[in-house]
Amino acid sequence: MSETREPEDIVLRLRGITKRFGALLANDAIDLELRRGAILALLGENGAGKTTLMNILFGHYLADEGEVLIADPGGTLSPLRGGSPSAALEAGVGMVHQHFTLADNLSAFENILLGTQSLARPWLDRRSARHKLDQLMEGSGLSVDLDAAVGMLSVGERQRVEILKALYRGARILILDEPTAVLTPQEAERLFETLSRLVEQGLSIVFISHKLAEVMAVSQRVVVLRAGKVVADLATDETNAANLAETMVGRAIPKTVRTAMAPGEEILNLNKVCVAGAHGRLALSDASLILRQHEILGIAGVSGNGQVALSNLICGLQAPESGSVILHGQAIELGSPSGMVAAGIGRIPEDRLHDGVVGDMNVWENLALEDYLTPAFSRTGFMRRGAARAHARRSIEDFDVRCPGPEAATRLLSGGNVQKLILARVLTRGPNVILANQPSRGLDIGAVTEGHRRLLDARARGAGIVLISEDLDELLTLSDRVAVLHRGRMSPAMATEEVTIRQLGLMMAGHGTERTAHDAA
Amino acid sequence: MRLEPRTQVPLALAIAAPAGAIALALLLAAIPLIWAEVSVFEAYGLIFKGALGSRFAITETLARATPLIFTGLAAAVAFRAKLWNIGAEGQLYLGALAAAAVGTGAVAMPTFAMIPLVLVVGALAGALLMLIPTLLKLRLGVDEVVTTLLLNFVVLLFVSMMIEGPMKDPMGMGWPQSEPIVDEATLPKLVARTRVHAGLILAILAGIAVWVMTQRSVWGFEARAVGASPAAARFAGMPVPRVMIRVGLISGALAGLAGVGEVAGLKGYLTLDLSPGFGYSGIVVAMLAQLNALAVIVAAMFVAVVFVGADFMSRAIGVSNYLANLVVATSLLTMLLASLATRYRLRWH
The missing domain is CATH 3.40.50.300 (P-loop containing nucleotide triphosphate hydrolases)
Structure with a gap:
């Protein structure tokens, strides 16, 4: 040792x-x-x-x-x-950041060479670099297609490029x-x-x-x-x-426990929904799911397999190409975020800093962001600043958002506190359906446990939750049922008790029950 | 030496920073004065005297500040929502053209309605002009910097065509100018026998109104959210295109009002030298004011002081009044430094 x-x-x-x-x-x-x-x-x-x-x-x-x-x-x-x-x-010293610092349009090889050679020289010394890299790859077992554009590589491959880059620089x-x-x-x-x-x-x-x-x-x-x-x-x-x-x-962590709960009536039904993706392809094809009250439905999958499309659909950012979305037995207006908010859907976005909050606005303004047109926050075209601040003070206390006060700039909050702010905004409305997309990404244990408790409370209250996560532990802890997304196709939902991590991993890689269906299509 | 973000800005610093920026700009602009072998103190003294040294000087400065407040507000409103309206010059001229079209007696209205009419028509003309690039941006993704900028030249040529043609003053000795604005449509003077007119009051009121709108109203809430983060605004359910169109219309209307003020308050008829680039100077004013509508009023006054004063200095000691441009441009740069100083702390190691 x-x-x-x-x-x-x-x-x-x-x-x-x-x-x-x-x-x-x-x-x-x-x-x-x-x-x-x-x-x-x-x-x-x-x-x-x-x-x-x-x-x-x-x-x-x-x-x-x-x-x-x-x-x-x-x-x-x-x-x-x-x-x-x-x-x-x-x-x-070599550093591999959580968010990769690679240029998508360059090849893996060019990315590795970037910044290593003198600008004074008019051409790159490709041959000796190539030789050195081949040796590095052989020695470390990090194999990557060096000539592929980084944009075409999987996340795991990009990470290997990052590590190779550090090693190539003599880390x-x-x-x-x-x-x-x-x-x-x-x-x-x-x-x-x-x-x-x-x-x-x-x-x-x-x-x-x-x-x-x-x-x-x-x-x-x-x-x-x-x-x-x-x-x-x-x-x-x-x-x-x-x-x-x-x-x-610094204190004992209460273990998140999901108590068994009889699912209630059906609240959200997606039937053979197709959602467009990039380059005219379908990001989600013929996806069906049924969500009931008192239920958390987990969606597993490697990122880029249709999670964005599913999330966009339920958040109202994208309308489906075909298929039906039924909420409480009624068709709803799709492709409109405000329509979804009005329909009582609570939305926790994947990228909380980009989509969830306006960093340059205050905490109270961000707490009012979805509801600013309601009488609680505005009257005759003017914001009710006093009422909105009072509401923010209550939310800050109820959800333990650590900040100097309602006037604090949201960009100065830590990631965990931004997430608490979003949870406060979503949950104080008492939504029937909640979409939580990667709700724990980048958060510490304290904030994660807190978020999980909030979601389970909402479930106990009667909400149905669609939980999209890449963290299988989280999915298995919280979900009553789990479905897997692979290349835009959704597997039937399975009871959590009946699946293993290994099984999910295989399905996420496309070797699951979906294989036959996919090949047949 | 490195920069670290401040979590709080002390009030003293918030006031001292812009003052320091202007002092530094004057210091830097002193270099060419020394080069030109004139006394720096004399030159700056003359600028001060020329802009603020007499009752007449002050009224001249206020008259110059009036269109700058309007165009500064036009830029500030749009930039706040990240709608880059570089076309205030064109909107100003179209507003002036519209005011001249209805204000030269072509439309018969009761006397009390004439001034509101030219104001509304001029604002509407500016607003509608700005609608074109806004819609192009929203529908087709065309860069509004390019379209607003190029529309300036389109409008100038259009105005030229109109005042050489259908709107040409038959009594104008052949000069390309419109007929004069009738008395009923002329904005009253604030001080007799000077050029400062009621447009100044309107401009200050507009500044207060824009500030209230931005800081207090639902419209301002939407515009600030859309400007700071379009993705988050859209996710939250804000009607982003509608907000952009509204911002574009308000911005264009403000620039249009600048034109109305110049034609119906100051000049009395429309010519092609109505504006010495007020539309572009408005961008500088807005940036100096850091897009704050109340600060726009102060910044416009400052720019007006420099321009009016420099003209006076130029006549007195023969230094080119181009110095005004230099002072204003330098103060824009030093103001950027000042805003850096208010947002970051400088640390030496």
Whole structure:
């Protein structure tokens, strides 16, 4: 095990890193060590300071105090010049962001070369680069079609391109920010195999994640951050997932439990619905589903298999090409967001910052965004600012939105608090049907548990919920039934108790019961 | 040295930043003055005197500020919703043309209705002109920067055609100009024997109305949401195209009113030199005011001071009045710095 190695095996040492943003202490005297050939998991809630710390390491931010020491290939530690990504790159630090930084229109090869060659030279040295990359791919087991445009690659392949890019630049320390967030269980498995192969070859990895099972499986050490401080620095085999979760949040986590509930009457019925996608193809073809009261229907699938179309349909952003949508036994106006709001559908968008809120407007304005035309928020063409602010104050309290007040700019809120704001907006209307698209993406355990509790409360109240998620654990915890989307086709919904993760994974990859139906079509 | 975002802006800084920006702009514009071997203090003193040094100077400055307030508001309203109306110049001329068409006696109305008539018709003309690029943007995705800009030239040629042709003043000694606006349709002077007219009051009222609309009304709520995030506005159920059309109409109407003021308040007849680029200066005014309607009034006054004062200075010591453009343009740049300073904190390491 790595922790028995000699101290000179340390490749990265952070000493007393402190970073303030105004009054906020984002990092408070953080010490951290990474050993050669080890995987260190960095665990913490949103806002705990993980990203700030890694941004300091990678030179995006400059620490107020403390220093970063990085070993050269000989093993001697020397301080890294702060505030300069190029210095970090030169010292052998590579970073794979959660949102990839690749140019879609360039090939994988060109993306990897981008920025590595001198601008003073008129042409790219393709042959030696190609040779080096072939060797890298062979050694690491990261295989990618280098000549394919990145836009055509799957998410898992793009991630491999990102890792190859870092290795190609000579990274000896690799930082992976939430690397499995976008992968299927099978792809994640493959990533872990690659990572263990890479550390065997001497690469050292900082693995940022909030999925405890992964952290337990992949790392040798875990550093837990809470409110900018290191609260635990443990060998992974000396702890367990439950313990880590408590350390991270600072209190016991109530386990989300879905109590069995008899489904009520049918409220939403989609029958053979087709929704258009890009390039004249159908993003959703002949999808049917029935949603009843007191029920959560989970939709599994690798992203890009029709989730956007399904979500757009129920959110009112897109009208179907064909098929019927029946709400409470009646046809409703489709393709109109305000129509959907009026019909009592609560909508939690996938991209909460892009679609869910207007960042440059206040908290109270965002809370009124769907209902601003109702007498509660406006009268004779003027906003009822007092009433809207009072409503916002109640929502902030009821939903525990952490912000200075109704006048706070929404863009300054953390992701978890933006989600609470959206939940407040949606749930205070008491919707009968709720569409929740990736409601937990990018949120910390505290916010996730809170969101789950809210959805289960709504279910208990009698709402039916369509839950689209790429997180299978979440789907299996919350859903009464699960359906799988693959290439725009929806499988029949199965009772959650009767399916396994493995089975869902196979269906998500297209090897399920849908195969015959798909081939026949 | 790096920038960090501020979570709160101290009031003192919010006031000091624009003042500092203008001081810096004057300092930078002093460089060519020194180069031209004139006294900087004398030159700036003359600008001040020329714009504010006498009762007459002040009325001239106010008269110059009037169209700038209107066109500044036109730009501010549109830019707030991210509708890039660069065509206030054309809307101004079409508004002036419409006012001249009904205000030169061609339409007989009761006396009390004549002024409201020219105002409404001029505003309507500007609004309808702006409707074209707005619809093209919404329906066909045509970039409104291009269409609004190019429509300026279309309108200028159209005005030229009209005042050389059907609307030409037969008593105009052959000059290309319209017949004069009848007395009943002329905006009253605010101060006798000066050029400052009731359009100034209208412009200030318009500024207050636009501020109230933006900050307090449902329309403003929609326009700000659509401007800041069209995707979120659409998701929430706002009628995004309708909001854009409404914003376009209001913006065009404000620019049209600038034209009415110039033709029915100041000049008395329509010519092709009615506006020395008030439509374009309005963009500068709006940016200086950071799209705040009340600040537009102040910014328009500042720009008017610089232009009127520079004309006076130019006559007195022979430095080109082009200095005015230089001061205004430089202050636009320094204002960007100031807004950076209010939003970020500068830190040295």
